[in-house]
Amino acid sequence: MGEIRLTKGCLQSLQTIDFAASFTFAWLLEFLAAFLSALRSRFCWAFAPCRMLVGRQKNGERHTFPIPSRRGYAGRRSKAGQLIVPKWQASIEELPDRRDLGSSSLILNQHGTPSNSMIRSFKARLFFSLAHLPSRTMSTHSGAAIAQQVRFDILAENHVLDNRNKAREIARTFISDTVTAPTPEMYAYAALATIGDDVYHDPSTTALETHMAQLTGKEAALFMPSGTASNQIAIRTHLRQPPYSVLCDHRAHTHKYEAGGTAFHSGATTIPVIPSNGHHLTLVDVEPQTILGDDVHFAPTEIIALENTLNGTIFPQEDIIAISTYAHSHGIKMHLDGARIWHVAVETKTSIKELCDPFDSVSLCFSKGLGAPVGSCLVGPKDFIKKARWFRKLFGGGMRQTGILAASAAYALTYNFPQLERVHALAKRLEAGLEDIGAEITSRAETCMVFYDPSSVGVNYNEIAERASALPEPLVLGGSRLVVHFQTSDAAVDDFLAVVRELAEEKKKAGFVKPDVPIKSNGFKDIYVRRVAKPTVDGTNVNSN
Template sequence: MATDIDARRAKVADEVKFDILTETQELDNEKQIKQITRAFISDTITVPTKEMYAYAVRASVGDDVYHEPSTLALEAHMARLTGKEAALFMPSGTMSNQIGLRTHLRQPPYSVLCDVRAHINKYEAGGTAFHSGAHTIPLTPANGHHLTLPEVEANVVLGYDVHSAPTEVVALENTLNGTIFPQDEIISISDFAHSKDIKMHLDGARIWHVAASTGASIKELCDPFDSVSLCFSKGLGAPVGSCLVGTKEYIAKARWFRKLFGGGMRQIGILAASAAYALTHNFPRLVAAHDLTKRLEQGLKDIGVEITSPGETCMVFYDPSSVGVEFGEIVDRASKLPEPIILAGSRLVVHIQTSPAAVEDFLQLVQELAKEKRKAGFDPAQYKAHVNGNGHIHSYKDIYVRGVKPTN
């Protein structure tokens, strides 16, 4: 009988076992890392280094639902860094934002005011409505860059009119599409919001870039907000993670919501350690990424390409139609280079693992395409006159910021 059970157990064990590694795994990883250095699609593609992994495996091995020392240490550091009372580690920036909003929103009806381009409005699968049952008031900034106090004042919903959903939270984002929200404007909006008992939430996924660019402390940048979400995997090279910060009472409630959302995690010391390594070793590298972004922007300008949103930090938006080139042509030709470049439309994102050679190769490719178009008869002067004359062609800023629909 025992022999029969042992045989069945062995069969089950044989069915269960699985080797996820390929025979060429190390070579595959090296190839993928090479691709990442030549990809301009996002800064979420940054990968942990061997040094980060070596540091991470030394972390504590507790259960985060009960007591995880390394994670608690990271949370305490993030609270101190941001000038808040407490912090909570999250698996993702989307969860951090959504739980951040849900914790503020206690009793409907209510609304959240934000920029129309905000991550919580466009890229979180309608989470604000689904998780919090909140109405969103998305605003299009008239200046094409950031919301202003008059725009917020004119659009928040105050009072007890039964036809409306009073604004409970003003949610800002910094950076937004790589641009830096002026701190004085944030303070003005915060002062107004708080005077009306409205909470302030910051999607600070890339707040590190603001600090690296301006020299402002993280605390200074977070001071106007009641809650802030900060990511470790966008550009800092950590594999997973974000932190939500706020008061002790707020974070205690957020921890409850994290459990409800399915975000109660177990042995995540290795993830907390990866975030700590990223803060220590990768944050200082952001300045070099910004410099490389400026090189990319200037190179495009020198070719005659229109810059539709300049590289204030790690992103540049461009329109190659000013030199007669379409995005699809660039993407196609870039993918066929001896060392391919990975692109996706009008947004170019530079990160700490972007290769300077990739930037130069990209610029050379655009230069070659522009020359080919001129040789084929494209006249940049006529194009410019056409755009200025009848306005049929609209830039990225017109289409995506001001909401103008392109007519051709």
């Protein structure tokens, strides 16, 4: 950094200058201010901001002069330790109070030129600002130093081992099929995808959307970041003018597990309906709850939103068609949360197109069951998808280089979808094993889920979770819901059944007798309760709710 040396001669020369007119002196001061500004830019000095000093001539005209504000500390030393400007040249005592800097007036003599006292005051202020660097200085960090601060390595030293352990945990996790992890083969395939910006155009993403539209028999499709986003954007796109309501099953994901999104995003009332058969909605359930007409006390039903599968159960297609026919006859839109519709197609041997035909819009998930890391797809008419794209941007769901995500979804459709038959077989084996032990099955394994109640053998969920977490290879369990996915191992199913059987036998030896009257089932427990073992300091496992 350079230095500016000011001698006493410089001070004296300023005192001896005879200004011809006050405007000349004003010009000189402005020149000096510009010079200081240039020095600041050249040497990266951030001098204190200038205040305006107002001068008055005898004829009443005003001239303003930029005078540096008082900042910093007197006698500041340079990096070499040499005093740039001695204290005597600009001491704090010589300067007026800072509050007066903006209102000080130049004192002009009888010839209309600045007085000596004004010159001395200006010199003191000028050299004070030169002598002391202010607190607001420009950063002296180099680009390399900033880059060092920004850089970050997210990979742990043992990340390969951590991932292997995580893969073993996933194979023994029964809380959801969303825990499935991308495989090395999926990563390799995704790396070949295009790198376009999907807000504008990405060929890989567009190709996936085209395929999904053809697969479902709809005109267009839109890639979404999540199933919740897909459902909520679909509802918002269908609803045009309030008031309105959305009818759905009381267990529906859109109603219970999307954070009240229907009310928040769309301002719609949700009408939850309990199926009279305990399994799925029928027209008998839907028709009385549908709000028609123009009674000002009620919000008309504009959408009927169904879910297939719902808690692993399959919605019979004939009942869907009956509800759809009724809805369309009254101008009501039909939306399907088909996050796990892949399981319906596999179990019923029905094409995806046929399953989607009764609906105006369908949401299909790539990360539930199929193993893609991210993504869902919304399908429907062209005008609907065009409007949905606008809402996707509005909701913050527009993404950039989505080709790698689209490629992962394509890989999942090609290689993971065929594995769902094995998943269903595992779920049925899980159900059969629980029944053999004596546990009550509250919802049968129609696809990938089993709901059970072990209280019929004197065991509760916490006991099962604690015993399962103490295994050499722990099991990760939720409440009453057991979810099997394509990465679930056969050994995990066997170990779970062994834990329940062992506990049931212990209860029996302790004197538990199964009552003649069946214990009233608690039905569906909260499916988003996670109980997982965590290692303690001494290396043992403890249960965490």
